[in-house]
Amino acid sequence: MIEIKDLHKSYKTGKSELHVLKGINFSVKEGELVAIMGSSGSGKSTLLNILGILDEADSGTYVLDGVPIKNLNETLASQYRNKFLGFVFQSFNLINYKSALDNVALPLYYQGIKSKERNEIAMSYLKKVGLETHSHHLPNELSGGQKQRVAIARAMASHPKVLLADEPTGALDTKTSYEVMELIQGINDEGKTILIVTHEPDIAAMCKRNVILRDGLIVEDKYITQQRVTANV
Amino acid sequence: MFNIERWQEIFEAISKNKLRTFLTGVSVASGIFILVILLGAGKGIQNGIQNQFAQDATNRISIWPGNTSKEYKGLGIGRETKLKNRDYEIVTQKFEDYIDNKSAIYSVWSGNIVFGKETGTYRVEGVNPNYQFIENASIVEGRFINLSDIENYEKAAVIGKKVATDLFKEKNKPLGQSINISGMMYKVVGVFTDPGGEREEQRVFIPLSTAQKAYSAGDNIRSMAFTMPKETNFNKAVAESKKFTEELGKVLKKRHMIAPDDESALFINNSLEEAKKIYQMTDIIQAFFWFVGILTIIAGVVGVGNIMLIVVKERTKEIGIRKALGASPASIIAMILQESIFITLISGFMGLILGLLVWAGIGPSVESDFFSHPEVDFNIALTTVILLTVAGAFAGFIPAYKAAKIKPIVALRDE
Ligand SMILES: Nc1ncnc2c1ncn2[C@@H]1O[C@H](COP(=O)(O)OP(=O)(O)OP(=O)(O)O)[C@@H](O)[C@H]1O
Ligand SMILES: [Mg+2]
Numbered sequence: 001m002i003e004i005k006d007l008h009k010s011y012k013t014g015k016s017e018l019h020v021l022k023g024i025n026f027s028v029k030e031g032e033l034v035a036i037m038g039s040s041g042s043g044k045s046t047l048l049n050i051l052g053i054l055d056e057a058d059s060g061t062y063v064l065d066g067v068p069i070k071n072l073n074e075t076l077a078s079q080y081r082n083k084f085l086g087f088v089f090q091s092f093n094l095i096n097y098k099s100a101l102d103n104v105a106l107p108l109y110y111q112g113i114k115s116k117e118r119n120e121i122a123m124s125y126l127k128k129v130g131l132e133t134h135s136h137h138l139p140n141e142l143s144g145g146q147k148q149r150v151a152i153a154r155a156m157a158s159h160p161k162v163l164l165a166d167e168p169t170g171a172l173d174t175k176t177s178y179e180v181m182e183l184i185q186g187i188n189d190e191g192k193t194i195l196i197v198t199h200e201p202d203i204a205a206m207c208k209r210n211v212i213l214r215d216g217l218i219v220e221d222k223y224i225t226q227q228r229v230t231a232n233v
Numbered sequence: 234m235f236n237i238e239r240w241q242e243i244f245e246a247i248s249k250n251k252l253r254t255f256l257t258g259v260s261v262a263s264g265i266f267i268l269v270i271l272l273g274a275g276k277g278i279q280n281g282i283q284n285q286f287a288q289d290a291t292n293r294i295s296i297w298p299g300n301t302s303k304e305y306k307g308l309g310i311g312r313e314t315k316l317k318n319r320d321y322e323i324v325t326q327k328f329e330d331y332i333d334n335k336s337a338i339y340s341v342w343s344g345n346i347v348f349g350k351e352t353g354t355y356r357v358e359g360v361n362p363n364y365q366f367i368e369n370a371s372i373v374e375g376r377f378i379n380l381s382d383i384e385n386y387e388k389a390a391v392i393g394k395k396v397a398t399d400l401f402k403e404k405n406k407p408l409g410q411s412i413n414i415s416g417m418m419y420k421v422v423g424v425f426t427d428p429g430g431e432r433e434e435q436r437v438f439i440p441l442s443t444a445q446k447a448y449s450a451g452d453n454i455r456s457m458a459f460t461m462p463k464e465t466n467f468n469k470a471v472a473e474s475k476k477f478t479e480e481l482g483k484v485l486k487k488r489h490m491i492a493p494d495d496e497s498a499l500f501i502n503n504s505l506e507e508a509k510k511i512y513q514m515t516d517i518i519q520a521f522f523w524f525v526g527i528l529t530i531i532a533g534v535v536g537v538g539n540i541m542l543i544v545v546k547e548r549t550k551e552i553g554i555r556k557a558l559g560a561s562p563a564s565i566i567a568m569i570l571q572e573s574i575f576i577t578l579i580s581g582f583m584g585l586i587l588g589l590l591v592w593a594g595i596g597p598s599v600e601s602d603f604f605s606h607p608e609v610d611f612n613i614a615l616t617t618v619i620l621l622t623v624a625g626a627f628a629g630f631i632p633a634y635k636a637a638k639i640k641p642i643v644a645l646r647d648e
Contacts, residue, residue: 049642052557054557054640054641054642054645055640055642056640074556074561074562074637074638075561075562075563078556078559078560078561078562079559079561081556081557081558081559081641082558082559083559087557087558089645093550093553093554093557093645094554095551095554095555097245097246097249097250098245098249102245106555106558107558107559109238109242110555110558110559110560110561110564111559114238115238115241154558158558158559
């Protein structure tokens with residue numbers, strides 16, 4: 001599903017140049033649930049953003065579901081994001097003037113689906129995350145956990161091949177974090193490929209594979225026995 | 234443009250962001266509103282001033298005699314030019330096409346007028362019926378001198394309003410009363426008012442024929458006055474009247490043996506030349522209002538552009554989110570532009586209609602001597618709305634384009 005080879009990325013700030021990713025080799029098969037870990041500043045978000053075509057690598061190759069991602073113009077990039085990828089952010093990134101339902105329906109709008117069908121699909125995903133009763137609430141009328149569930153519903157609504165989540169539980173307490181992880185495990189159980197950036201070992205333990213970054217390189221990559229959330233609570 | 238789904242998306246953004254919509258709308262609407270008010274005021278002043286001069290018969294031409302200052306064909310200087318009935322007849326016949334209203338005048342500067350115990354000295358003018366229109370006098374009661382007065386040497390008098398109040402006070406009705414003018418009794422047949430005010434209303438008109446007889450003038454006349462037919466084109470009117478006065482001068486000078494370049498033997502005054510200056514002034518006023526109006530529009534365009542910049546800045550994060558969810562750069566630009574065009578257009582129309590309503594509402598109550606019919610050319614106002622919309626779209630395009638170009642990761646980082 002995902003295949004990257006010798007990926008490099010550096011940021012220029014003023015005169016100095018910061019080499020963040022120093023040759024990442026990494027591949028993910030369909031249906032995997034991967035936790036990307038590492039200390040702050042190790043380049044986790046940078047890697048995830050490149051995987052999400054939100055940012056571009058300086059060198060190296062990236063193949064997503066057999067499609068080489070290289071020198072895309074913005075129009076094509078946005079199409080790929082829409083078709084292949086779903087995003088979940090630490091800060092939720094919901095559009096604050098849109099209701100939960102409209103937020104979830106937004107990626108479908110960009111797929112050209114008509115509003116009636118769009119709302120039906122969006123509603124079914126809200127149901128899946130247990131928020132059908134909150135469909136007409138605005139983001140600021142929702143709790144952090146509810147917002148993240150809406151964001152997950154939105155990421156799922158466009159049927160992406162890969163779900164990318166950058167610290168999805170970073171702004172949530174333990175209990176809510178586990179609820180979100182339960183949801184993610186459920187989605188993964190249905191066969192979706194998911195990559196999660198996290199700091200928390202207990203969250204990483206709920207994934208099937210742990211990748212550890214340090215100084216722009218993968219220093220550890222191991223498959224683990226998944227801890228089910230239901231067993232924990 | 235006619236994609237319903239996209240309009241729904243835009244209406245949602247508009248209706249859920251009321252403050253933003255309101256601020257954009259208000260700045261556009263007020264710009265157009267101010268423009269409409271300005272144009273209306275400019276037009277009102279122009280109409281007012283032009284009315285003023287229309288009241289004073291702008292196209293009046295007067296001729297009165299003087300003394301020669303140059304020798305001509307063996308004749309000496311200092312000869313008095315004497316205008317006669319015959320001069321008037323020849324001139325009016327020869328220049329029939331140029332002339333609208335015409336009158337020969339025999340006037341006496343200080344005629345002693347008595348009614349009962351009241352007495353006063355007024356200017357007495359023997360005139361033809363047409364003279365009313367040359368003076369632009371309006372009749373308050375009764376009538377003006379008419380043709381039968383002239384033919385029958387009637388002792389009829391048309392007196393100014395001031396004369397009427399002086400002689401008759403409040404007590405007596407002027408019409409039908411007999412007054413003594415320079416020792417002869419006249420019947421008051423009319424009272425007139427003149428836009429020139431009291432000074433012009435201290436006059437008494439009597440039939441020309443009667444005046445010539447009463448003052449033993451024979452067939453002498455003191456002056457002639459004409460108006461020319463109204464021209465819609467002002468410059469043409471000026472040119473025509475200039476031609477007329479020149480020809481007129483030539484004919485009369487030839488008849489009276491006056492050197493063609495003698496400036497003091499015959500005076501011809503052309504009021505249109507004066508009026509031209511006034512018209513030029515109203516043009517300047519009009520140009521000034523346009524100038525201010527155009528500055529307003531420029532300010533409006535800059536304002537809309539600024540708001541678009543702020544709107545785009547404010548929406549950077551939203552744009553990042555949308556792009557992460559699959560929005561193409563083109564759809565982002567279209568969204569921002571369509572929203573801005575829609576708001577500018579609607580609020581522009583509201584400003585336009587509001588301005589027109591204000592003029593319709595207060596227009597009649599601000600009507601005065603120097604302000605009249607403050608109408609605004611609807612097409613000009615409409616063009617301005619469209620211009621502002623297009624300019625707003627252009628002003629909005631640059632930030633929209635930039636926003637659409639920035640990498641979603643950069644946009645998402647925006648707080
Ligand atoms: N746009 C940028 N410009 C310059 N430097 C950047 C930029 N984005 C990230 N960096 C730097 O790159 C390095 C890696 O950043 P990254 O966000 O990938 O870290 P991270 O592993 O996600 O950290 P955290 O756990 O704190 O989120 C950091 O040192 C950061 O300061
Ligand atoms: Mg990070």
